[in-house]
Amino acid sequence: MLELYNTLTRKQEPFKPLKGKKVGLYSCGPTSYNYPHIGNYRAYVFVDLLKRYLLYNSFKVKHVMNITDVDDKTIRDSQKEGIGLKEFTARYEKAFFEDLKSLNILPADNYPKATEYIREMVAITQALMKKGLAYKGEDGSIYYNIRKFRDYGRLANIDLNKLRAGASGRVKKDEYEKDNIQDFALWKAYDKADGNVFWETPVGKGRPGWHIECSAMSIKNLGKTFDIHCGGIDLIFPHHQNEIAQSEGWTGKKFVNYWLHNEWLLVNGQKMSKSLGNFYTLRDMLAKGFPAVAVRYLLLSTHYRQQLNFTFEGIDAAKASVERLNELIRKLQDIKGSSKSGVLIRKEITAAEAAFEKAMDDDLNTSEALAAVFELVKSINQHIGNSSIDKKSAEEALKFLEKVDSVLGVMNFSREEKLPEGLMKLIDEREKLRKSGNFAAADKIRSQLREKGIQLDDTPEGVRWKRL
Ligand SMILES: [Zn+2]
Incomplete structure (x- = not known):
């Protein structure tokens, strides 16, 4: 049974949705003011992994991810550039969706934008005022009175006594630190710095x-x-x-049952962040020749609650791991004949599947789940090396990999990319020469292709090529 670590209770708990197999999932989306870096994408890859594993377990998931298209940062930076807020945020939204696609992240069911929910936000603010949980400050902004909410601090594990002693005053900024706990702004009264970004509302x-x-x-x-x-x-x-204070203060009901949080991506021991300038965007990585799938693999290969240190050796290894999987897939797809004395690998597959699921059920322990997959990969490669695997077993192995990849989303099952016509002709020509015993000429073509970055491997099933 799937167990997840719940930040709210600080325990790993069996996952049980409210309604049968239906799961409501919300993940905080991007603030559209820059190109997200791969540290940001760790969060989105993590949610995608969670969602895919829920689907793997036959849950029906409704996934909502918001887009923050108005806040302190979007207003500040759009004004710096001298363009309208909408035009400014649209640029980064577009880039974000392109990146999601490159990273093979399944689309959410809904991407609500903040600017389209102003009426709802005003209604909640009014209701909170009516309940005495919010008040108007002298600047005209409306603040949440955090001491009126009994559970304030529970999720963040804040000492409530300290909070009562220390919390005073209020903060209008969206972001602030734990040692600056104060009443926070629900609604920000118009300020000249907001330019033309404002709504006329009942609050x-x-x-x-x-x-x-x-x-x-x-x-x-x-x-x-x-x-x-x-x-x-x-x-x-x-x-x-x-969010908890606002939502529960308003509805009087528990807001969320399971709170899941992923750790940071580090660079040399520091958080990868825009403000530290130690970041790479996905575009940077692609420009350096790393496929997006290698970034995805890197981000999901470490358990989501462990810090992950980004290095170029790490991304190289991720790339190699993905290639190893795809190479095996190609080999399995090439296995013909059932006449050989094929070993039955069903037992090995069953064991790998059980180990994969056991690890994933354990709070999505991807590093162990991947270890189970690669143990099988190693064993199958050995069987292939001994020519002791038949077509039927190969098909079973492919089926298993496809199932696992519905969660991982890193493998390529479509018959590989095509080489340019000319190169394919060279390969055919060499094959003919080789078969007719003209090995010297065949080798010449082989090194010719090698110079072009194509490696040829002669196997019992015929010649295979791969990019170097
Ligand atoms: Zn959020």
């Missing part, structure tokens, strides 16, 4: 705070209580803590 002229955006968009799309909420650990405080 005044202004714009929403960042935290209320996710309460409004998640509840509207998934209901007052839903199953899973994800995000990076940096969102636990204040963002997710504030």
